[in-house]
Amino acid sequence: GENVEQHPSTLSVQEGDSAVIKCTYSDSASNYFPWYKQELGKRPQLIIDIRSNVGEKKDQRIAVTLNKTAKHFSLHITETQPEDSAVYFCAASDAGGFKTIFGAGTRLFVKA
Amino acid sequence: NAGVTQTPKFRVLKTGQSMTLLCAQDMNHEYMYWYRQDPGMGLRLIHYSVGEGTTAKGEVPDGYNVSRLKKQNFLLGLESAAPSQTSVYFCASSYLGLYQPQHFGDGTRLSIL
Numbered sequence: 692g693e694n695v696e697q698h699p700s701t702l703s704v705q706e707g708d709s710a711v712i713k714c715t716y717s718d719s720a721s722n723y724f725p726w727y728k729q730e731l732g733k734r735p736q737l738i739i740d741i742r743s744n745v746g747e748k749k750d751q752r753i754a755v756t757l758n759k760t761a762k763h764f765s766l767h768i769t770e771t772q773p774e775d776s777a778v779y780f781c782a783a784s785d786a787g788g789f790k791t792i793f794g795a796g797t798r799l800f801v802k803a
Numbered sequence: 804n805a806g807v808t809q810t811p812k813f814r815v816l817k818t819g820q821s822m823t824l825l826c827a828q829d830m831n832h833e834y835m836y837w838y839r840q841d842p843g844m845g846l847r848l849i850h851y852s853v854g855e856g857t858t859a860k861g862e863v864p865d866g867y868n869v870s871r872l873k874k875q876n877f878l879l880g881l882e883s884a885a886p887s888q889t890s891v892y893f894c895a896s897s898y899l900g901l902y903q904p905q906h907f908g909d910g911t912r913l914s915i916l
Contacts, residue, residue, distance in 0.1 A: 700843070723902045734893065734907040735846070742902055780845060791836075791905065792862075795845040 693718040695783050697794030705802050710768045712797045714781035717762065721783040721792075724757060724764050729778045729796075738779075739766070771801045805829055809894050809908035816884045816915050824879040824911050826894030832906070833899035835877040836861070837869060839890040840910070846893065852877055853899075884915045 696715045704710050716724075722743035727735035741748045741755045741764065748755050752771075757764040764783075768775055778798050784791035807828045816822055826835065833854050838846040848861030852871040866888060868880045877896075881888060891912050895905040 697845075725904050727907075734909050736907070737904040740902070740904055791848070793838075793846040795843060 693721075693783075693790075693792050695781060695792045695794040697781050697797055699797060700795065701798045701800070703800040703802065704771050706771060706773060708771055710766075710771050710775070710799055710801075712766045712779055712781065712799075714764050714766075714783075714794050715762055716764070716783040716792070718783065718785075718792070719762070720785050723784045724755070725782050725784070725791075726755060726766050727780045727782065727793075729780065731777070735780060768799075771799075773801050773803050775799060776801045807894055807896055807906050807908035809892075809911050811911060812909065813912045814914070816881075816913065818884060818886060818915060820884050821880070821882050822884065823881075824892055824894075824913075826877045826879070826896075826908060827875055828877075828894075828896040828906070829875065830896060830898075830906065831874070832896035833874075834897045834903075834905075835871065836895045836897075836905065837867070837877065837879045838893045838895065839863065839888075840893060841890050849879065849892075886915045889913060889915045 725740035728738045729735040752769045754767045778796045781794040810825045836851040837849040847863045850869040855874040858869045870878045894908045897903040897905045
């Protein structure tokens with residue numbers, strides 16, 4: 692079946708460094724790729740998303756890139772801060788949105 | 804707006820007991836979902852609904868039933884709880900249409916003894 696692989700499972704960086712999380716999806720019909728941030732004990736919340744007709748999208752310190760040919764997409768966080776520490780989930784869904792597959796998550800630690 | 808509200812927040816059950824988790828959303832969303840979250844396994848879809856009166860199976864539906872009698876509510880039932888169903892359950896909802904993100908509730912932490 693369809694799946695989304697996410698790497699790494701854990702990532703530790705120094706404050707101010709960049710962090711990159713990578714995902715690979717299997718369903719070629721996927722055309723919407725949201726990223727969610729989940730702080731400890733809280734709900735997952737959307738931080739950025741990208742559609743299949745776009746190669747890159749940026750929002751302040753966060754950017755997402757998509758390579759549809761290779762079925763890869765990545766989250767880039769620059770100038771990391773301690774409040775960026777959380778679990779990040781990538782996801783892939785079809786345009787209808789009700790078939791969304793999540794990656795296993797990346798736990799990001801930002802050391803002050 | 805409250806967004807997506809889940810009740811209860813915590814529950815401890817004994818094996819074999821039944822219970823219902825309630826999800827309510829006030830955003831007039833068409834789509835609603837139930838996920839379970841286990842360590843190292845991300846969010847796995849249990850069941851979903853694309854509108855009032857409809858339900859469909861997700862990735863891990865066994866042992867669960869759902870109902871969507873009203874557009875704003877999506878109920879998840881465990882008929883005979885098993886220890887393997889110990890998990891954190893999240894409800895989510897989204898608008899009908901292209902490229903719509905999901906909005907999550909705060910989760911229900913369920914322990915089956």
